[in-house]
Amino acid sequence: MAVVVHKYGGTSVAGPERIRTVARRVARAREAGDRVVVVVSAMGDTTDELIALAGRVTANPPDRELDMLMATGEQITAALLAMALGDLGVPAVSFTGSQVGIITDSAHRKAKILEISTEKIAEELAAGNVVVVAGFQGVDHRRNITTLGRGGSDTTAVALAAVLGAPCLIFTDVDGVYTADPWIVPGARKIGRIAYDEMLEMASLGAKVLQARAVEFAKKYGVRVEVRSSFSDAPGTVLTGEADDMEDMVLRGVTVDRDEAKLTILHVPDRPGIAAAIFGSMAEANINVDMIIQNVSAKGFTDVSFTVARDDFRRATAALEEVVGRIGAAGMTSDEDIAKVSVVGVGMKSHRGVASTMFSALAREGINIEMISTSEIKISCVVEAKDADRAARAVHEAFGLGRREGDA
């Protein structure tokens, strides 16, 4: 019998009735001959509610205690799903991340998995049980409870699939990965197969279907991951390492990321060590910088702009204020009303003209590009937030990513 890992997200387990629906799907997989390991998220908005509860106790909850608090959400779902399976006559046992042996580092709220013991799971599967694992969590070497960051249940599922040598089915509230967010781009099309690297860029760039870390894991261990709907039986999107035999598309999709903010340092003296001072201060504050542009120097002075995650915006501003004085810059401006529109595709490597097609599409719409960054398989443009949806539609159209004749 083959082992398979299922993962069900918060929407799929949002209430008792949905948990029973998930149990029926798991029972069917088991009847079909699979040994099933199920990873579950917290029910619906539970995690947000727990964080709000903490906020009513203190303005600055320590990360260790937040992890202790949040981890209960997945534990509740795991227990309820095991009960629902039992109700269908399917023997099942639930486990916390700690019980199942998911060991992480000690970086609370964004812990990385270091090792997973498969002993417990193998034992329970051999005994004929479905194994239900609370996602999103582990323990460090001192047995403190840790969590893996937003969407961390994806990582739990893919990591378990990796150590079990099993495929991983990610059941979610959408039926796959789309060429763009269908809410923004009505003509968006479901992608049948996507390369790990493409999915990685899509995830990093704002496609919320899968946590980027989960994709990295899948790529590293060659885990076959399929993203599909928990509400239907339609085939979803398969992540693979193989890009060659995939559809003959230059680009895979368009993403919109509204989770960044832009900072600009004005009239910076253009001499060695300035960039080191600016970005050194960001590194010290543990803030990741995404895009950076520096205007051409004029008369020995320049402007430096860069983007950071919106969550880090306040801390970044505070850290920079000190730097501005120290390096003799004229001042600082900031802009939270930005969005990053990107196109992604491994085919881009061997095709010319992708950038110019994108820029032309935006120009035709009269949309101003504030910043540009490129990699081998993606091009990103920062635009004003109000233009983002229109930009995504224009770019999606320009590359012909939409539904085609004969599409289901």
Next chain:
Amino acid sequence: MAVVVHKYGGTSVAGPERIRTVARRVARAREAGDRVVVVVSAMGDTTDELIALAGRVTANPPDRELDMLMATGEQITAALLAMALGDLGVPAVSFTGSQVGIITDSAHRKAKILEISTEKIAEELAAGNVVVVAGFQGVDHRRNITTLGRGGSDTTAVALAAVLGAPCLIFTDVDGVYTADPWIVPGARKIGRIAYDEMLEMASLGAKVLQARAVEFAKKYGVRVEVRSSFSDAPGTVLTGEADDMEDMVLRGVTVDRDEAKLTILHVPDRPGIAAAIFGSMAEANINVDMIIQNVSAKGFTDVSFTVARDDFRRATAALEEVVGRIGAAGMTSDEDIAKVSVVGVGMKSHRGVASTMFSALAREGINIEMISTSEIKISCVVEAKDADRAARAVHEAFGLGRREGDA
């Protein structure tokens, strides 16, 4: 610095504001020089809500999974209290029962503590931290999460106090143990000191202030336990092994227990082996029988009545139906509308006439006694449920247990 164990029940931690109040009390104890270990229950009705949630998934949740589910309630409170303490500048860490090394047997939902490792707690106390422990829970030797039964957080607290050689303060929503439930008997008086054995009877007989198992633990290890209000600074009730220097009272208090039901087997052939058949069937079904009476035999037949916990009533009825046929009895009746009114006191041993005073008091009120049972330190009478409160008031009055001249 002396170690002290605090325990706060569900009402005391029912919301963020109350948790902050608890944190302030713990902070004061720490400022006064104590090293504090805090045991917490789940917030308010959380445990009942979790059980209701399970009921919406399945009618028959397995005990193992219920424990997994319920244990989250105390974990949430523990994390929130540690956060609230941190907010006051008091370093604190929270732990699950598992993390702190509370090992139990595998009897889910009513597990017994087998051992507690003090290593982790000692280490954290030495580091200057307040240690917040999720009550009510532990793990068995296979690391399955277990719970200790209703009120189990009391047992967690007293057991921790025992292994730490510390006194235990039980903070609750009443300010001590009373001579009777003040809601039933308005003149009830707070008891300053009570012997373990008396408290044990009071707890078993329906005084809900402390779980009986916690009192057994306290008695076994000589733990000084004080029950007091979490909403005031008034002194509470101290449990001790010393009864001699206590107030010169024959009786300590009156209790009312409505959690039993009565079963009667009619016209049982009066021959050897019949009682064994009846109560053997209860033992097989793992049902505890409390009071038993057998009418005087007439013409070779007798009626046998006994009481069981109301929770076991349905199972007891089902088990008995089979026995009735097998032993040739005429049939079975049952009565859920009963209550057990008891008087408790170690002084009873050396005083005569306690039983007759109680029976006279009930007779004066015209209350019929259905069953009687006695021990060295208690007398219990089963009466109709509708008479219970009146019975308690009459008995309380007859023994002069109420407020006296000069009482606070």
